[in-house]
Amino acid sequence: MNNPGAKEENNIYYDECVILKSSPYGESDRLVTVFSKNLGKKNLLAKGACKPGSKLCGFTDSLSVLNYAPKATRTFTLITQPKIVSPLFHIKEMGASFYKAYAMCELVSRAAEFDNKMPEIYDALKNSLIIMDLMTSDDEAASEKVLIKFELFFLEYAGFSLNFENCCHCGKTLSGEFIYDSGAGGITCARCALGRREAEVAQDAAGLIKKITKETDLKKIIGENYSINTLGAALALVKKHIKANLNIVLTSADIA
Ligand SMILES: [Zn+2]
Incomplete structure (x- = not known):
């Protein structure tokens, strides 16, 4: 199998994925x-997984981190030799x-597009999930x-970081007052915000986002104290x- 990114052991290629x-x-x-480290988003077939006593039984639950050996066939890539890296039980x-x-x-x-490899996003997703899983209580703020950090990382990767320096309309240097224009998808200066119905002052939320964008250490981000309201606004x-x-x-974050 032509898959240079995957780990090789005894001529078998291994890959790791989060089951979506x-x-x-x-x-x-x-x-x-x-969402696989080496293959990107992919549909895989777990052959016979529904049969009682199958080797794949219990390895295909959504939201698990799985190590496996992808086996390409003419139709589907198969999951073989599955090993749970983390069941994310918590x-x-x-x-x-x-x-x-x-x-x-x-x-x-x-x-993500199918077959578009994004190993950096994979690592960020896996680390974020495992950190959430290690939280002992149901710490909503954490x-x-x-x-937020994962979403900002994804946006940066996709080339859509929030620009805190320049107005998204006229390009002028921002004064430190943050007004977000959801019609334009960026931070605007006060002058350009005039008459734009979707522009709203988002001082605290933008300040928090700016801080989280700059900080790379997830543990430090979790350790910071932010008010629930500011977090919600961010x-x-x-x-x-x-x-x-x-x-x-996105629909899922609203349900809780
Ligand atoms: Zn402007």
Whole structure:
């Protein structure tokens, strides 16, 4: 298999993936949509996974991190030799974290093209999920910070970072007053904001986003104290930015 990014052991290539979606396929198989480190977003077939006693039984649950050996066939790439890296049990038990974790998967699932490799995004997603899973209590604020950081990282990767320096309309240097124009998908100066119905002052939210954008250490981000209101406003602003620039309306983060 021509797959230079994958780990090779005894001539078998291994890959790692986060399972985004898993559904029954035919009589005894499961069709599994994964975000894989080496293959990007991909539909894989877990052959015979629905049969009792199958080797793949229990390895195809959504929101698990799986190590496996992809085996290409004429139709599907098959999951073989599965090994769970992390079942993410805690996330699945905790309401608020679950929806934040699911929101990260939803972003990847909807924004990533099939077969487009994004190993940096894979690593960020996996690390974010594992950090959420290690949280001992259902710490909503902490999981919100992890979600915001992941979304900002994804936006940066896609080339849609928030520009805090220049007005998105006229390009003039911003004075430090942050007004977000969701119609234009960027921060605008006060002058250009006049008459634009979708422009709104977002001082605290933008300030928080600017801070989180600059900080690379996720543990430091989690350790910072932000008010619940500011966090909520920042989440909403990032969501608007995703909608304006990636044309994706995320639904999952609202459920909790
Ligand atoms: Zn302007």
